[in-house]
Amino acid sequence: MVHIKRLQEDGIDIITPIGEIDASSSIELDLTIAKSVGEGFTKILVDCGSLEYISSAGLGVFMSYIDEFKDKNLKMVLFGMSEKVANTFEILGLHELLTIARDKAEAKKLVA
Amino acid sequence: MRAKALSRLLFAVGVVTWVALLFTDISVVFSAKRSLPAEVPTWLPGVILNLYIIALYYYYKLRIDRDDQLNFVDLLWRVFATGLIATVLSLALRLIEYLMEATTLTGNIVYIEMIYLINLGLMISFLLAAFTAWKRLILYQKSKWLIRLWTFFEYALLISLLYNNFIFPETEMVYNTVFGFFVVVGLVLSGNLKWVAYLNFRQKWTSLLLLLLTIFYLIYSFYTNSSLAMSVSGEEIGFADYRNHIFIQSLIAFVTVYSAFSFLVIFFNLPTTSVFEQKLEEVVNFQRISQSIQTEQSEESVYRILLETSVSSVFADAAWLEIKNNEHDHRVFTYRITEKEANDIIHHLKDHHVTGVLDQSTDKTKNLSKHLSSLRGSRFRSILAFPIFVKNENIGTLALLKELPDGFNKEMTKIISTFANQAGISIENFRLLEEALQSERYKEELKIAKTVQKSLLPQMLEKDGNFEIAAFSESADEVGGDYYDTLRISPEETSLIIADVSGKGTTAAFHMSQMKGIFHSLAQNCIEPDEFMVRANKALVYCLERGSFISASFFLVHTVSKKIRYARAGHCPVLYYSAATGKTEYLKDKGVALGMVRNNSYGNFIESNEITYAPGDIMVLYTDGITEAKNSKGDEFGYERLAEVLMEVKSQTPQQIQEHLINKLYEFSGTDNINDDYTTMIIKFNSQT
Numbered sequence: 001m002v003h004i005k006r007l008q009e010d011g012i013d014i015i016t017p018i019g020e021i022d023a024s025s026s027i028e029l030d031l032t033i034a035k036s037v038g039e040g041f042t043k044i045l046v047d048c049g050s051l052e053y054i055s056s057a058g059l060g061v062f063m064s065y066i067d068e069f070k071d072k073n074l075k076m077v078l079f080g081m082s083e084k085v086a087n088t089f090e091i092l093g094l095h096e097l098l099t100i101a102r103d104k105a106e107a108k109k110l111v112a
Numbered sequence: 113m114r115a116k117a118l119s120r121l122l123f124a125v126g127v128v129t130w131v132a133l134l135f136t137d138i139s140v141v142f143s144a145k146r147s148l149p150a151e152v153p154t155w156l157p158g159v160i161l162n163l164y165i166i167a168l169y170y171y172y173k174l175r176i177d178r179d180d181q182l183n184f185v186d187l188l189w190r191v192f193a194t195g196l197i198a199t200v201l202s203l204a205l206r207l208i209e210y211l212m213e214a215t216t217l218t219g220n221i222v223y224i225e226m227i228y229l230i231n232l233g234l235m236i237s238f239l240l241a242a243f244t245a246w247k248r249l250i251l252y253q254k255s256k257w258l259i260r261l262w263t264f265f266e267y268a269l270l271i272s273l274l275y276n277n278f279i280f281p282e283t284e285m286v287y288n289t290v291f292g293f294f295v296v297v298g299l300v301l302s303g304n305l306k307w308v309a310y311l312n313f314r315q316k317w318t319s320l321l322l323l324l325l326t327i328f329y330l331i332y333s334f335y336t337n338s339s340l341a342m343s344v345s346g347e348e349i350g351f352a353d354y355r356n357h358i359f360i361q362s363l364i365a366f367v368t369v370y371s372a373f374s375f376l377v378i379f380f381n382l383p384t385t386s387v388f389e390q391k392l393e394e395v396v397n398f399q400r401i402s403q404s405i406q407t408e409q410s411e412e413s414v415y416r417i418l419l420e421t422s423v424s425s426v427f428a429d430a431a432w433l434e435i436k437n438n439e440h441d442h443r444v445f446t447y448r449i450t451e452k453e454a455n456d457i458i459h460h461l462k463d464h465h466v467t468g469v470l471d472q473s474t475d476k477t478k479n480l481s482k483h484l485s486s487l488r489g490s491r492f493r494s495i496l497a498f499p500i501f502v503k504n505e506n507i508g509t510l511a512l513l514k515e516l517p518d519g520f521n522k523e524m525t526k527i528i529s530t531f532a533n534q535a536g537i538s539i540e541n542f543r544l545l546e547e548a549l550q551s552e553r554y555k556e557e558l559k560i561a562k563t564v565q566k567s568l569l570p571q572m573l574e575k576d577g578n579f580e581i582a583a584f585s586e587s588a589d590e591v592g593g594d595y596y597d598t599l600r601i602s603p604e605e606t607s608l609i610i611a612d613v614s615g616k617g618t619t620a621a622f623h624m625s626q627m628k629g630i631f632h633s634l635a636q637n638c639i640e641p642d643e644f645m646v647r648a649n650k651a652l653v654y655c656l657e658r659g660s661f662i663s664a665s666f667f668l669v670h671t672v673s674k675k676i677r678y679a680r681a682g683h684c685p686v687l688y689y690s691a692a693t694g695k696t697e698y699l700k701d702k703g704v705a706l707g708m709v710r711n712n713s714y715g716n717f718i719e720s721n722e723i724t725y726a727p728g729d730i731m732v733l734y735t736d737g738i739t740e741a742k743n744s745k746g747d748e749f750g751y752e753r754l755a756e757v758l759m760e761v762k763s764q765t766p767q768q769i770q771e772h773l774i775n776k777l778y779e780f781s782g783t784d785n786i787n788d789d790y791t792t793m794i795i796k797f798n799s800q801t
Binding site for chain 2: 023026030056057059060061063064066067084091092093094096097
């Protein structure tokens with residue numbers, strides 16, 4: 001189960017998923033990102049500090065926005081991942097397609 | 113058969129005893145007339161008479177009492193028929209007598225005696241038939257007390273047969289007491305007329321007629337026998353005079369009383385017949401509603417049945433049924449009223465702020481007739497409304513209308529309330545059944561997909577003098593998305609693949625089969641691993657859904673050059689054991705999974721690599737179900753543990769290594785029911801080459 005928080009800072013939308021993203025909760029993640037895009041945010045950060053686990057469904061959600069973000073010239077950066085989660089992204093090769101930063105400061109620089 | 117033979121026997125006995133009675137009694141009378149000493153004892157006729165009675169009693173018991181197929185009217189017909197025969201025969205004798213005119217024969221006492229005995233025999237037969245039939249009617253609804261009383265009555269009557277055989281101090285008082293006793297018991301028993309209620313209108317009329325005729329026969333036979341007895345006794349004594357026979361007298365009294373009671377009760381119940389028929393119909397309707405869940409195809413039919421049965425039960429002129437399941441599902445079923453009229457009434461009541469019925473917020477039924485009177489243009493003057501509940505939720509309203517003012521009484525309210533409740537239950541059951549069926553269907557689908565998926569995995573793995581392969585795959589409870597395969601391209605070249613489709617369920621299985629098709633078509637042409645992945649990616653992009661991807665590893669093994677060329681598209685890195693160094697390593701080459709880059713730039717994200725193998729080397733291909741398997745503490749099996757487990761059995765055959773690995777996996781997770789698909793494919797290069 002996941003609980004997703006949103007807050008805005010300096011015109012950037014920061015999405016914070018807390019818990020685990022599996023097949024059912026990935027829908028919530030999808031909706032949150034879609035909502036953010038719909039509200040006109042061009043810079044989106046995903047704080048993965050409280051993300052314990054992400055399944056292939058959750059990964060698929062991030063992956064599905066790659067093309068859309070490129071087309072609309074939006075920027076999304078993930079940061080604060082645990083070693084396990086980072087490893088998952090790396091094996092799949094998502095780190096080459098998505099922007100992943102170490103911490104919030106670095107992430108903010110990357111979207112600026 | 114036995115019963116039939118027995119009844120014929122009894123009838124024959126009856127006839128024989130009657131003939132015996134005839135002879136003995138005539139002989140007594142004849143002797144008395146001639147003032148000769150009797151040739152037979154004077155008590156003999158009485159005894160034979162009793163035997164006759166007993167024979168007939170059992171005969172009718174068999175024919176009427178034991179026959180299960182007789183209904184009420186049939187019983188009355190039987191009695192009527194017996195009486196008819198008796199009376200016709202008796203009348204025939206009178207006719208003969210009349211035709212013969214007064215002659216010395218007709219004046220002869222023997223002749224009169226004979227006529228008398230014939231009539232007596234007929235009357236007794238008729239009385240016993242009626243007695244047995246009345247027994248069936250009285251005991252129709254048995255109670256312990258009633259059965260006891262009847263049995264007592266019957267036995268007492270049979271015992272009283274002896275009364276006339278012995279020379280009792282036959283005081284009138286004793287006689288009257290016993291007779292009076294029988295009459296009283298007979299009266300009490302005659303109060304049991306419950307069977308009358310079960311007759312319908314037509315049957316009641318038929319029964320009245322039959323009873324009337326039966327009473328007529330009774331009167332006629334009583335009169336005939338009395339007059340005959342009088343004319344005989346006037347001259348002689350010592351014959352079978354039934355007028356002192358307590359059995360026959362009590363029987364006459366009882367049969368007459370019961371016939372009369374039945375007649376009166378049926379007659380006075382004629383106006384109420386329709387109510388009973390109504391009640392019966394209500395029960396049938398109720399059954400219809402409760403059984404509609406199995407027999408009907410849809411909720412709609414249940415609604416229609418409810419409408420129809422409600423209308424017929426209360427003689428309503430019109431009705432409507434409004435169903436509101438949720439915001440979108442709003443239906444109105446009408447009966448003999450247009451939807452417009454119904455809506456008019458609904459709005460009218462709403463306008464007058466009549467709350468609590470048609471706005472579906474109550475659980476009580478309401479009689480709103482007085483509100484309806486103020487609506488002009490409507491032909492209805494009474495309305496009765498009921499809420500319908502399914503799972504404690506009010507899903508609709510049933511409204512019944514009548515043109516008469518104040519046309520609904522309390523009884524109607526009660527019965528329709530029962531119908532509405534039952535309809536609610538039926539609908540609830542109907543919905544539950546639908547849910548259960550759906551879930552069954554879903555399970556069936558999964559079963560089929562699982563079977564299909566299992567059949568897509570290779571039956572046989574490639575083998576060679578150079579290497580040996582063992583593979584194992586198990587899917588989670590739902591259908592899985594793991595795939596592995598081998599393909600012999602040429603005597604020296606073999607290609608291998610392992611893949612993992614993201615997600616679970618039937619779609620994963622379908623993508624798995626696509627992967628198989630792609631592998632078998634592309635791998636035939638000795639294609640470079642990275643080119644394979646690029647082409648595979650292109651093909652898959654057309655059919656993968658948004659957010660789906662496939663991780664895969666593809667290998668080309670050349671057994672002459674001893675080289676393995678491979679590409680890793682986002683899949684778990686292969687575990688490679690080198691016999692020469694005695695160490696394991698994970699081949700973590702660059703490569704993005706298939707389906708993630710949905711344009712032509714994917715080629716930039718995948719590369720081919722090469723490795724040279726040596727005898728004794730082992731390659732372990734696997735999916736993330738292995739490394740991500742958790743134990744009770746939440747720890748993962750992990751890469752280190754996998755490498756360690758391999759090291760434990762590095763000198764064994766692939767089959768043995770596989771078995772060892774799987775056992776260790778189960779041991780670690782504490783169960784063999786792992787909640788993900790997990791697959792291993794182990795290749796060992798032979799030591800001889």
